[in-house]
Amino acid sequence: MNYWLVKSEAESYSILDLEKEKLACWDGVRNYQARNYMQNDMQINDLVLFYHSNAKPSAIVGLAKVVSQAYPDPTQFDKDSKYFDPKASQEKPRWHMVDLEFVAKFSKVLSLNDLRKEKALENMPLLKKGMRLSVQTVKREEYELILKLAGALVGKEISPSSLKHDYQK
DNA sequence: GCCAACGTTGGC
DNA sequence: GCCAACGTTGGC
Numbered sequence: 001m002n003y004w005l006v007k008s009e010a011e012s013y014s015i016l017d018l019e020k021e022k023l024a025c026w027d028g029v030r031n032y033q034a035r036n037y038m039q040n041d042m043q044i045n046d047l048v049l050f051y052h053s054n055a056k057p058s059a060i061v062g063l064a065k066v067v068s069q070a071y072p073d074p075t076q077f078d079k080d081s082k083y084f085d086p087k088a089s090q091e092k093p094r095w096h097m098v099d100l101e102f103v104a105k106f107s108k109v110l111s112l113n114d115l116r117k118e119k120a121l122e123n124m125p126l127l128k129k130g131m132r133l134s135v136q137t138v139k140r141e142e143y144e145l146i147l148k149l150a151g152a153l154v155g156k157e158i159s160p161s162s163l164k165h166d167y168q169k
Numbered sequence: 170g171c172c173a174a175c176g177t178t179g180g181c
Numbered sequence: 182g183c184c185a186a187c188g189t190t191g192g193c
Contacts (some may be wrong), residue, residue, distance in 0.1 A: 007190095008189090053191055054192080130174040131175090
């Protein structure tokens, strides 16, 4: 069981969008390390902190869950997508993604300022200067402290089994 | 909107 | 394989 943090610009895809849609294909990741995390290390049921970047304030705002293995991101084959990658092919896909399911919103969002106050979180990649990786690892202790700081979880009851997808190929 | 930091590309 | 140039990210 691993813990993760994913970034999303609140304007393009927020925790509210995820709450509404229940499930998101985490497509468009075009960074090798982020891809490798998804492809090699993410497991079904891993928990994922959801972070809004370029937000006011930028903050960890909720929780999601990994509900699929990594599989090829179809946007890399789509000429009309902004994520199109001419060097990718169906036989040799370059980019993979996972599906994330909404778990909960935090009753208290945790801004970068809030997070920086916590000595125990100072080694989180998120707080390192110049860290732009959009999929990051989170230590268990960090995750637990963050949940504690976040207070109650809102919407936690939502996890219908009807959303389970089967992506075996 | 600025700009520092970073990742990727491509010429050599 | 180096590294300059470029594009992008994301806090401020």
